[in-house]
Amino acid sequence: MSNLATIAHLIGDPSRAAMLQALLPGEALTAGELARVAGIGAAATSGQLKALVESGLVSVHAQGRHRYHRLAGEEVAAALETLIALPQTSPRRSWPHGDAFRQARLCWHHLAGRLGVALYDSLTTDRWIEAAPGGWVATEMGEARLGKLGVDLVEARRATRFACDCMDWSERRPHLAGGLGREITSMLTRRHWLRRIEPSSSDTLLRRRLTCTPEGARALSSEFGITA
Amino acid sequence: MSNLATIAHLIGDPSRAAMLQALLPGEALTAGELARVAGIGAAATSGQLKALVESGLVSVHAQGRHRYHRLAGEEVAAALETLIALPQTSPRRSWPHGDAFRQARLCWHHLAGRLGVALYDSLTTDRWIEAAPGGWVATEMGEARLGKLGVDLVEARRATRFACDCMDWSERRPHLAGGLGREITSMLTRRHWLRRIEPSSSDTLLRRRLTCTPEGARALSSEFGITA
DNA sequence: CTCTGCCTTCGGTCCCCCCCGAAACAAAGA
DNA sequence: TCTTTGTTTCGGGGGGGACCGAAGGCAGAG
Incomplete structure (x- = not known):
């Protein structure tokens, strides 16, 4: 089977898609948290996560009796955002949480949305x-x-070559991703210029x-x- | 259901994925041709194409008793290439048709691959x-x-704002897409600097x-x- | 050690959806 | 008009896979 169909089939299941979206900010979640997000039982979740890991979309990190799952890399996050951006072509639809969500959000540790x-x-x-x-x-x-603002440029350069241009689905424009995007966002939150809302919410978007x-x-x- | 799951599910079926890949160069194909590419009957093909059209991934243009299908836009082509690029992370796999295919190919009328x-x-x-x-x-x-080389810059500017940076899955790098990419590629083939191989082949990649x-x-x- | 919590494996059920064949429809040509 | 070719609609069959419940490992806490 073609690569395309295999990968898309994995993303195409509602439960798995919900989990992937929950992982989009870039942090690691346990299997239990992902089960709650997807709305399915623990058994089903385990199987789905196994498939995601084996395909290389998600990576696992066992710690004690928890298993932390995260997206396998920035390319995965970028591909997901690209897919989400697809249907919103001509007539800008309205979004859950309205403009607030379109304003600024995390995507694999970097800044997306209008602000990004x-x-x-x-x-x-x-x-x-x-x-x-x-x-x-x-x-x-x-x-x-950037150095004066406190952006760690050494750390930024340690990133992969895939350094920029994640597609932004709400603005339909590229924005700053990669190591530099991550470090700048880190600086912005460290200085309390940006603040995260409800990291514990069960709503994938809100988080x-x-x-x-x-x-x-x-x-x-x-x-x-x-002008924000 | 989430947008992500809906779209990915459409792409995730082997038959539909084969059709979409066949449409990647940007030209329009009839339902019959797509049926042959996917290896399924006419009846099944009709249903699948209906779904693809209703989702907005593919657009139709009826002409006589033929119905010509093409990808709905450059964003769709870019998203497909992004998905195809996903699994090829660390160890560069070998490709069908080897390096030749990686060298240069069409993606929605523009040039992809090493040359792109x-x-x-x-x-x-x-x-x-x-x-x-x-x-x-x-x-x-x-x-x-560019004007001296015969690139139609007026035509290039008529393109959408989504102007550049299609992800290249074989090189894992962005390349020149959008109106400018299309016009430059058009110039290159018009001058016979590049030539298309087997546009009639049944092999999706070869084409x-x-x-x-x-x-x-x-x-x-x-x-x-x-140095090509 | 035992108990509790997190996760996985196994077996089984059920449903979605993908396919085909037959028939109907549409367009072009004889 | 009759035929041929391209496509759609309908009905039905079948297989993949998504879910659950139950049981079994592990890891940590008491």
Whole structure:
């Protein structure tokens, strides 16, 4: 069977899809948590997770009597977001949780949504980063200013070559992913410019939401010229 | 049901996946041709195509007693390529038709594979094109040189905003898609620098293959600095 | 050690959906 | 009009796989 059909079939089951969506922010969840998200029993969950792991979409990490599952990599998260983005072509539909969710959310530890796209645009037009073969590089000026803001550029460069351009399904635009995206998002939350909402919610979408603090709005405006 | 599961379930059936792959180059095929590709009867094919059309993945165009089907848009092609790219992480597997297929192929009318990535790199490093919010723009120098080569820049700009960066599954790198990608590829084949192989083959992969003519190899080297 | 909690394996049921053959419909040509 | 070719609709059959309940490992707490 073709690769395409195999992978898509795995994602195509409602239960497995719910689990994958729950894993989209990038954190690891136990089998029990995923069972609750998918709304199925423990036995069924175990089988589904086994299939996901064997296919390479999900990786496991046993710790005590828990088994922590996470997406196998950033490419998986990007592919899922791409698929989610597909049906929303012409007429922008309304979304659960409305604009709030479209505003800012996590996708594999980086920033997506309107804010993520705005940040990406700001970095490119102000030439903090530039396109280069194999990914993106920070310009000299960009390195200096990002470093000053507390972004760990060494850590950012340790990422895979697949360095940028995750498709954003709500904005239908690429945004900043990869190591740099992760480190910038880390900085933004560390400085309390962005805050996570309800990480414990059972709602898959809610768990990914981020909000901008008043302090963060001012900072984003002065540092990046973004009006949040 | 979630959007993700619905779409992925459609792609996840072997017959439908085969049809979608056959449509990847961007041309329209009749229901009968797709039936042959998928290896199922006409009745089953009709039902599957109906589902694909209703979901918005595929569009139809009736002409006489034939019904021509094509992918609904470039985003669909990009999403399929992204999915195909997923499992090929660490150990580069060998491919049907070997390196030849990885070398150059069509993806929704633009150039993919090693050659497509090389072209993308050449255009960015030589600054014929630059990243800009919402897509890519040709620099002044790029416009002049592309125009001289016979690329229809007016037509290229008529494309959607989703202008670039289709993920390349064999190279795991973005390459030049969108209106500009299509027009450049059109120029390359019009000048017989690239030639299509076996557009009538029943093999889904073969049908997408492109080869570089001797003349084209010289031209690509002198014009873009690409050693094909 | 025992008990409790998390997870897996096994056996079995059930349903979705994928396919085919037959018939009907539509369009073009003889 | 009759035939041929391309496609759709209908009815029915069959297989894959998704779920559950029960039972069995493991790991940690008491």
